[in-house]
Amino acid sequence: MSLSEGMNAIKNNPKQGKVISLTFDDGYDDNLISAVPILKEHGFTATCFFVAKYLGSGKFDKWGDGERRLMDSVQIREWVSTGMEVGSHTLAHRNLVHLDNVEARTEISESRLILSDIAGDEVKYFAYPFGAYDSKICYMVEDIGYLGAVTVKPGFVESKTKSYELPRIGISPQQSTITFFLKSCTPLVDLHQALKKILVDKQPRGKPRGIADVIGAISQQAAGN
Numbered sequence: 001m002s003l004s005e006g007m008n009a010i011k012n013n014p015k016q017g018k019v020i021s022l023t024f025d026d027g028y029d030d031n032l033i034s035a036v037p038i039l040k041e042h043g044f045t046a047t048c049f050f051v052a053k054y055l056g057s058g059k060f061d062k063w064g065d066g067e068r069r070l071m072d073s074v075q076i077r078e079w080v081s082t083g084m085e086v087g088s089h090t091l092a093h094r095n096l097v098h099l100d101n102v103e104a105r106t107e108i109s110e111s112r113l114i115l116s117d118i119a120g121d122e123v124k125y126f127a128y129p130f131g132a133y134d135s136k137i138c139y140m141v142e143d144i145g146y147l148g149a150v151t152v153k154p155g156f157v158e159s160k161t162k163s164y165e166l167p168r169i170g171i172s173p174q175q176s177t178i179t180f181f182l183k184s185c186t187p188l189v190d191l192h193q194a195l196k197k198i199l200v201d202k203q204p205r206g207k208p209r210g211i212a213d214v215i216g217a218i219s220q221q222a223a224g225n
């Protein structure tokens with residue numbers, strides 16, 4: 001289900017059991033062309049976080065592995081017409097922590113105005129580019145009116161989870177079906193996070209972290225952004 005539907009379920013109906021929200025970042029047009037038919041076939045909805053300044057652009061190359069096209073406004077309306085949700089991923093996919101207050105606020109607020117206008121509905125959720133945020137950025141996202149924001153921190157959402165630091169389970173195209181199953185349907189991610197915390201806490205300050213760094217690197221890779 002979409003993030004809005006998932007968050008409503010967690011907050012208003014916690015006894016119904018686990019729910020899964022599907023999210024896509026950046027707004028590549030293959031989310032509409034390839035993913036929507038499969039989502040519809042299974043009766044699923046999802047949320048896509050769009051980069052408002054580059055809608056329709058064929059020059060978005062976040063990973064340095066080739067340019068891919070992002071949905072334009074007509075395609076976003078098609079995305080919405082199939083029951084999918086629109087979220088904001090800023091104007092230009094810049095690292096918000098590195099911007100001054102005015103620039104960061106512009107990225108967060110203007111993208112919401114543009115995308116709400118296209119979607120014909122108020123954009124409720126936000127995704128931090130590169131998963132980068134701090135307390136100041138969280139406050140801005142809340143102050144501007146979003147109901148919550150997703151990170152790339154691995155983990156599951158519970159009713160007590162902070163709304164502006166929602167974790168996610170990262171799934172990349174390179175992952176096998178078994179990895180996908182282990183990450184999404186078992187406590188593997190939680191165990192991994194707990195082990196990582198223990199190892200990091202046990203390290204003396206200023207000393208190399210050894211295996212904790214390795215696990216951290218694996219975690220970063222698994223989360224994607």
Ligand SMILES: [Zn+2]
Pocket residue numbers: 025026062089093129130225
């Ligand atoms: Zn992104």
